[in-house]
Structure formats: structure tokens, C-alpha cells
Amino acid sequence: MADVRHRLRGSRGDRDREGGGGDRRDRGQLILVTGLAVAVTLVALVLLLNTVIYTQNLATRGAEVEDDAAVSFRQEAIAGVGEVVDAENRAEYQTRAKVEANVTAGIERYDSVASRYRAERSTIAQVDTGTLSLTEGRILRQTNASRNFTSAGGANGWTLVEDAGSGTAPGVRRFRLTVNRDELSQTKSDAFTVVADGSSREWRARIYNPSGGATVAVAVKNGSEGTADTVCSVTAASATVDLTSGRLGGERCPALDWAKGVAAPYDVRFERADDATGTYEVTVDTSAAGxxxxxxxxxxxxxxxxxxxxPAVYAAEFEIHFETPNVAFHTTVRAAPGEPR
Known part of the structure; x- marks a missing residue:
């Protein structure tokens, strides 16, 4: 006879099996919680790393911006001091001592304004006037726009300066003439001419009104060339020819290259000066003995x-200082506006 036994509910075996399922559920929950913790930690690390990289980028970008600001201040100082020099030169003081004193005072005022402006932005920016060195010169001008370009004595062909420049130094700067178109010669061969005459070669710029039309034209002969070729023109009743910056009517004229092919020192003279009327200005470096x-x-x-x-100041040389918490920039610069490069 078979022995049939019924297992009672709630027996120990059932309880053991139920207990084993609970352990598995606990372990699953533990793994899930641990995974979430690891994920949160990884996210936090990624955020921290991104923050560090962003901060480094900002710091690098900030340094680059401050480097640019230092270069910008250098350019501003050269231009600003140059404007002071030319403004005081045009005041036409009667003695060299007076023009140099006024140039120095003007640069000091410029430094005061510029340094105060930068100080408001937590920056030290200084034109060091204690290091200022001025190069002596003379300014030559005609301001009577209805007069031709002859000398004070009426000479048609005459010399403005002898032995200008030395070596690579041009000796003249900001050489500008503003001419009246209708008073110019209509042919290139008879045109008013500016000459840079060296020991063996000469450079020529002829300014004329081709065929009596509406333009002012410039023809240039470089030191190594035999003839003058027209290099630029502008339609205008009057036009400014900037010989040392290579511009006609404010526009670049690359072929108008002052004294190209002529070694300094050279003489500067006018020819056919009665074939042009208007104004002109040139500043000459007179520091060289010759x-x-x-x-x-x-x-x-x-x-x-x-x-x-x-009397005039040809150039000003000085130190500039630019400092921020991240950048220190110190250098010596020179201002000589309109000097050929």
C-alpha cells in the first residue's frame, strides 16, 4: 500500500525557498542602486571636467585678448604721439626749443588722458615721457592755395633740401601736395615735377591734367627707369598727392613709391614749378650733419x-608700458607720421 503524505503548508522547505527569492530581490536592488550611484558619479566627473576645460579656455582667451590689447595700445600710442608732433609742428614756432617744449608737453597730456582711460579698466598703460627722445627737423610749407610752386624768390626750378636721408633712412616724411587740376599742364612732358636726385640716379613724379580732362594724373620714373609712366589718376577738381605714403586722392597707388631706386642721401627739388598751384607740406630730418x-x-x-x-620735430622715440594681472608688455617705439617704409 502506497504511503501518501501531504506536505503541510508553511513547512520549512517552503520557507527556505521563499527566503532565497527575497535574497535575490535584495541583490538586484543593491546592483540597481550601485549602478545609479556610479552613473551619477560619472556625470559629476564629466561636468567637473567640462568646467575645468571651460575655465582654461576662458583663461587662454583672456590672455589672448589682453595680448591684443597690448598691441592695440602700442599702435594707438604711436599714432597719438604722431598727431601731437604734427600738430605742434604746424603751429610754426620760431625756435627749436619752443617747438620741442610744446611737443613734450603735448605728449605728457596725451599720456595723462590715455593712462587714465586705461586705469578705469584695471590696466596700467603709459607713454613714458621720461624716456622721450626727439629728432630735430624742419617743416616746409605752402598754405596759399592760389600760389604756384615756385620758390619764395620766384624760381621755376629750385631745390628744397640737399642731402636728405642717409642709408635706409629716407630723411623726409609726410610729403603731401594738394594741386588744382585746371592749373596743371595738360601734357606729361611739360608737367610740374618732384625730383629725388641721388648721386647717380634720380626719381621723378610728374603731376598733370591729361588733355585738359577731368582727372589729375601722376607719372613716375623710378631710379632704374628711363621714362615716366602714368601710374594712377583720380577724377577731381583738386587732389592730394601723398608722395611718401603712396596715395592719390586718398587711394593707394602702389607704384607711387617715394625715391625708389635712389640711394640716400639725395636732393629734393621742384621742376616746372609754375605748372602747378596749390599747397604742400614736407617734414625734413635735419639731424644728419650733411x-x-x-x-x-x-x-x-x-x-x-x-x-x-x-623748426620742427621729425620723430619721437619713447618707451611704453602696458600691464594687467596677466600681461606685462614693455617696448620702445618711434613715431614719425608719413615716413616712407
Missing amino acids: TAVQTGNFAGPGAGQSPRWA
């Missing part, structure tokens, strides 16, 4: 007539 402005061809300092000469 350079000589031909003062006899001009009225003197303080004179009201044209053309005339006056």
Missing part, C-alpha cells in the same frame, strides 16, 4: 607768406 634745407628759397619762421620753413 642735410641742409635751402632756407634761402623760403620765407623764415613766423612769416605769413608762402613758401616758408620753421
Whole structure:
């Protein structure tokens, strides 16, 4: 006879099996919680890493911006001091001591304004006037726009300066003439001409009104060339020819390259000066022993007539200082506006 036994509910075996299922559920929950914790930790690490990278990028970008600001200040200082120099030169003081004193005072005022502006932005930016060195010069000008370009004595062909420049130094800067179109020669061969005459070669710029039309044209002969070729023109009743910056009517004229092919020192002279009327200005470096402005061809300092000469500052050299918490920039610069490069 078979032995049939019924297992009672709630027996120990059932309880053991039920207990084993609970352990598995606990382990699953533990794994899930641990996984979530690891995920949160990884997210936090990624966020922290991104923050560090972003901060480094900001710091690098900030340094680059401050480097750019230092370079910008250098350019501003050169331009600002150059404007002071030219403004004081055009005041036409009668003595060198007076023009140099006024240039120095003007640069000090410029430094005061510029440094105060930068200080408001937690930056030290200084034009060090204690290091200022001025190069002596003379300014030659004609301001009577209805007068032709002859000398004070009426000479048609005449010399402005002898032995300008030395080596690679051009000796003249900011050489600008504003001419009246209708008073110019209509042919290139008879045109008013500016000459840079070296020991063996000469450079020429002829300014004329082709065939009596509506344009002002410039023809240039470089030191190594035999003839003058027209290099630029502008349609205007009057036009400014910037010989040392290579511009006509404010536009670049690359072929108008001052004294190209002529080694300094050289003489600067006008030819056919009665074939042009208008104004002009040039600043000459007279620091070299051999350079000589031909003062006899001009009225003197303080004179009201044209053309005339006056003591001037040719160039200013000085140190600049630019400092922020991250950048320290110190250098020596030179301001000589309109000097050929």
C-alpha cells in the first residue's frame, strides 16, 4: 500500500525557498542602486571636467585678448604721439626749443588722458615721457592755395633740401601736395615735377591734367627707369598727392613709391614749378650733419607768406608700458607720421 503524505503548508522547505527569492530581490536592488550611484558619479566627473576645460579656455582667451590689447595700445600710442608732433609742428614756432617744449608737453597730456582711460579698466598703460627722445627737423610749407610752386624768390626750378636721408633712412616724411587740376599742364612732358636726385640716379613724379580732362594724373620714373609712366589718376577738381605714403586722392597707388631706386642721401627739388598751384607740406630730418634745407628759397619762421620753413620735430622715440594681472608688455617705439617704409 502506497504511503501518501501531504506536505503541510508553511513547512520549512517552503520557507527556505521563499527566503532565497527575497535574497535575490535584495541583490538586484543593491546592483540597481550601485549602478545609479556610479552613473551619477560619472556625470559629476564629466561636468567637473567640462568646467575645468571651460575655465582654461576662458583663461587662454583672456590672455589672448589682453595680448591684443597690448598691441592695440602700442599702435594707438604711436599714432597719438604722431598727431601731437604734427600738430605742434604746424603751429610754426620760431625756435627749436619752443617747438620741442610744446611737443613734450603735448605728449605728457596725451599720456595723462590715455593712462587714465586705461586705469578705469584695471590696466596700467603709459607713454613714458621720461624716456622721450626727439629728432630735430624742419617743416616746409605752402598754405596759399592760389600760389604756384615756385620758390619764395620766384624760381621755376629750385631745390628744397640737399642731402636728405642717409642709408635706409629716407630723411623726409609726410610729403603731401594738394594741386588744382585746371592749373596743371595738360601734357606729361611739360608737367610740374618732384625730383629725388641721388648721386647717380634720380626719381621723378610728374603731376598733370591729361588733355585738359577731368582727372589729375601722376607719372613716375623710378631710379632704374628711363621714362615716366602714368601710374594712377583720380577724377577731381583738386587732389592730394601723398608722395611718401603712396596715395592719390586718398587711394593707394602702389607704384607711387617715394625715391625708389635712389640711394640716400639725395636732393629734393621742384621742376616746372609754375605748372602747378596749390599747397604742400614736407617734414625734413635735419639731424644728419650733411642735410641742409635751402632756407634761402623760403620765407623764415613766423612769416605769413608762402613758401616758408620753421623748426620742427621729425620723430619721437619713447618707451611704453602696458600691464594687467596677466600681461606685462614693455617696448620702445618711434613715431614719425608719413615716413616712407
